[in-house]
Amino acid sequence: MQPHSQEADWAVAMLKERSGDCSAYERFLQDFAAHLRRIVRWRFNNLRLNLDETEDVVQEILIAIHSRRNQWDANRPLMPWLNAIARYKIIDAARRLRKEAHLKTDLDDAQWSSLPALEQTALAASRTDIDRLISELPPGQQSVARVIGIDGVSPSEAAIQLGMNENAVRVAFHRALKKLMAMATGQKNVTRK
Structure with a gap:
């Protein structure tokens, strides 16, 4: 599937959701989640962040998209809107993970018990x-x-x-x-x- 046709399919699914077709919207969310996993893993790998956090970030992005789905203007392309939400959620997660990494202390069991x-x-x-x-x-x-x-x-x-x-x-x-x-x-x- 080419990117343009994928975007068109996803836009159709978003429109179908507005008219009550939840199964098309569910397929869109599943497809987009797979797409997001690759992007988030790639970004986290480049930033040397914990890849175990990928799924949490993907879910945060999907929740943001779902909660804002009525804000998408159907007369405009879908991908820039999706990418903007994903970009901001990935940036927020990266900041949080970097901050948490600075706060973590690697101690062995004896040190923790003391x-x-x-x-x-x-x-x-x-x-x-x-x-x-x-x-x-x-x-x-x-x-x-x-x-x-x-x-x-x-x-x-x-x-x-x-x-x-x-x-x-x-x-x-x-x-x-x-x-x-x-x-x-x-x-x-x-x-x-």
Whole structure:
């Protein structure tokens, strides 16, 4: 079948679908899916992307075509319309797959099983760092930072717990955060109030 006659056959099938001939439309979708598989595999191969994703992308394209099938102008050629949808879906998939490839980490089973232990160790180390930084704050700010920042108490509850005015608690917490950020980023000239 020549490309021009294939396009004409597909256009006829799209028109038949509009008049209720679902079997012609189904044949079109099957033929076009086979055509798409070759294109998507070729593009993914050239881009060095995972070929296992081919079928998912083909299905995304077919769904887009199906959902937009009434937008095709029968007075215009079908292939540019089909190709535009396919091109954009392939570009979107390629971007997504490249992004996912950058995020993937190849670890062996032993490394994967040690991750929770590493996370707990890192959590304990960061808790020690936070405690060390808080201990460098003035006493009033230390207690506010611990109660609100670590214990998760609201400013009104912290005011009651610490016997302070709620506005004073808010001001002390704001100043403590500002100093902690400065200390954590290594900024000098952090005054103690």
